[in-house]
Amino acid sequence: MEKLLSILEDLNSDIDYETETKLIDNGLLDSMSILSLVSDLEDAFDVEITPVELVPDNFNSARAMWQMVQRLQEA
Amino acid sequence: MSYSSILYICIFLPAVILLYGITPQRHRGKILLAASYLFFYMLSGKLLVYLILSTFSIHHIGLWLSSCRREFELEKRQIPQEQREPLKKAYTAKRRKILLFAVLLHVGMLLFLKYFNFFGTNVNHLLQLLSVPIQIPQLKLAVPLGISFYTLQAVSYIVDVYQGKTEADDNIGRLALYMAFFPVIMEGPICRYSQTAPDLYQGKQLAYRNVTFGYQRIVWGLFKKLVIADRLNPLVKTIFENHQDYGGVVVIAGAVLYTFQLYADFSGCIDITIGTGEIFGVKIPENFRQPFFSKTASEFWRRWHITLGTWFKDYIFYPVSLTHFVKNLSKKTKNRFGKHAGQIVTSAFALFGVWFCNGLWHGTGWNYIFFGLYYFVLILLGNIFEPWIQSAADRLHIDRHSRWYSCLQRIKLLLIVFTGELFFRAEGLRAGTDMFRSVFTEFDLSALTDGSLFSLGISRADYLAVLAGFAVVLLVGILHEKGISIRERAARWGIIRRWSFYYGAVLAVVIFGAYGPGYRAVDLIYAGF
Structure with a gap:
């Protein structure tokens, strides 16, 4: 989770990722940020993120992203 | 029968509401479906067969x-673990083939009906240039109403089922209503199956709040359409259809007023659509969110025709970005030239797909393709230069969130939008280029004072009505930006104040709207796409 938070901090350090739960719904992460994030997550956690995973539920909070990463690692 | 016509507002819609209200709940979905097919048939006749197919x-x-x-x-459950992966691959390949077939079938039908003659004409020009004695014949093709909208809905449904985001619906009536719902079929918004289908076929009870809120939204849509868009129509037609007679300031006025006409027309129609859905207890997605308050072209397109933008994002932008080819190329670029360059490669491929399709989707003309690629270039350049702009701002101690900087960004964005709409509305790419050039070569401020603007098909009274209408739209936009819902507030007012407000709104449309003797009903602009 710390590694994930560090990736998110690099992307935009103005957001409090520990508490924010509407990163997509509130427009804090746009589509370009998502793509950058996908690339970093794939490299850092050795997972493959497909378009099916690109839904707000998976990116609205750091916790949701972490759950997605763990699920993809187990698959 | 357009959504702003007396036939729709005073006869068709009340008749459907009445029938819906007196029908038992389990048959209400069928009433909406029958009304939707009747609506389609009245506008497109036998072409209804395309929608049914x-x-x-x-x-x-x-x-x-x-x-x-x-x-x-x-x-999978009947075989050992080690054999599951090949089985999964075989089934994935089969399902992918089915998906490909479905997408090709629907997009192919759209391309054939809408673009065959456009491409045929251009290929013929090319063949002529190369002295090849072959010509592609021009076909008499009738394009069904709303094909550009319902095709995207069909594709989204199939892709969502393929991806497991939506369960396949075995109820063909519900699916048919999702595809054909009469307020949506003409101009969208482009709905996802999960957004509207369940509510549509549920046959919810008519509720006082839904009906009043729905009608309020319809009146607001009529206000935008009849007071602003239709009053501006003669001026826009005069300038764009006789563009060789005008230049400079008049062309600027044409581009600016066409942008407002398009916004009032399209968002007004969407208000009527959403209001109609509200009456039946169906939440139709919003398509506009005060787009002229945006600061960048990307933000503008997240607030303008939102459902088309999200459709392109979900079904073109992300899938293209995540193809192995684009990912590998992006990684190689990232390793060699840094992270930003890698991101630019991804966005270049994905944005090109999105904006080329966006331009083409709007119509059969090179000006539409130019319009799409215009935004592609602007947004890509914005992405490329963003780090340098930020670093320059840091060095010059410029706060990019400050009010004056935001103001400059908004002015820049308006210039970008007006220029884009000039090409979008022009009678072809050459006409657009000529008009754009004339802004600089024939620039003369005297057109503002010599009465030229009053010889363009609309009177001083029209200008005043449009100006007043625009001021109201601006005020409502500012309130919405602040999160204030006027309808919610009005609903809490006392009965006299509340009903005075409602009657005032209806009277504003009746008194200031452009309709009746002396006015020709103006088709909905986006229905042509």
């Missing part, structure tokens, strides 16, 4: 994809 095909293909998934799950 599309509905049958997505119903069948959805169930086919679903049965493939079930077969795989069953077979």
Whole structure:
């Protein structure tokens, strides 16, 4: 989770990722940020993120992203 | 029968509401479906068959994809773990073929009906240039109403079923209503199956709040359409259809006023659509969110025609970005030239797909393709230069969130939008280029004072009505930006104040709207796309 938070901090350090739960719904992460994030997550956690995973539920909070990463690692 | 016509507002819609209200709940969905097919038939006649065929095909293909998934799950349980991966691959390949077939079928039908003659004409020009004695014949093709909208809905349904985001629907009536719902069929918004289908076919009870709120939204849509858009129509037509007679300031006025006409027309129609849905207890997605308050072109397109933007994002932008080819190229670029360059490669491929399709989707003309690629270049350049702009701002101690900087960004964005709409509305790419050039070569401020603007088909009274209407739209936009809902507030007022407000709104449309003797009904602009 710390590694994930560090990736998110690099992307935009103005957001409090520990508490924010509407990163997509509130427009804090746009589509370009998502793509950058996908690339970093794939490299850092050795997972493959497909378009099916690109839904707000998976990116609205750091916790949701972490759950997605763990699920993809187990698959 | 357009949504702003007396036939729709005073006869068709009340008749449907009445029938819906007196019908038992389990049959209300069928009433909406019958009304939707009648609406389509009244506008497109026998071309209704295309819509019905599309509905049958997505119903069948959805169930086919679903049965493939079930077969795989069953077979998977009966074989050892090590054999599951090849089985999964075989089923994925099969399902991918079904998906490809479905997408090609629907997009192919759209391309054939809408673009065959456009491409044929251009290929013929090319063949002529190369002295090849072959010509592609021009076909008399009738394009069904709303094909550009319902095709995207059909594709989204199939892709969502394929990806497991939506369960395939075995109820063809519900699927048919999702595809054909009469307030949506002409101009969208482009709905996802999960957004509207369940509520549509549920046959919810008519509720006082839904009906009043729905009608309020319809009146607001009529206000925008009849007071602003239709009053501006003669001026816009005069300038764009006789563009060689005008230049400079008049062309600027044409581009600016056409942008406002398009916004009032399209968003007004969407208000009527959303209001109609509200009456039946169906939440239709919003398509506009004060787009002229945006600061960048990307933000503008997240606030303008939102459902088209999200459709392109979900079904073109992300899938293209995540193809192995684009990912590998992006990684190689990132390793060699840094992270930013890698991101630019990804966005260049994905944005090109999005904006080329966006331009083409709007119509058969090179000006539409130019319009799409214009935004592609602007947004890509914005992405490329963003780090340098930020670093320059840091060095110069400029706060990019400050009010004056935001103001400059908004002015820049308006110039970008007006220029884009000039080409979008022009009678072809050459006409657009000529008009754009004339802004600089024939610039003369005297057109503002010599009465030229009053010889363009609209009177001083029209200008005043449009100006007043625009001021109201601006005020409502500012309130919405602040999160204030006028309808919610009005609903809490006392009965006299509340009903004075409602009557005032209706009277504003009746008194200031452009309709009746001396006015020709103006078709909905986006219905032509």
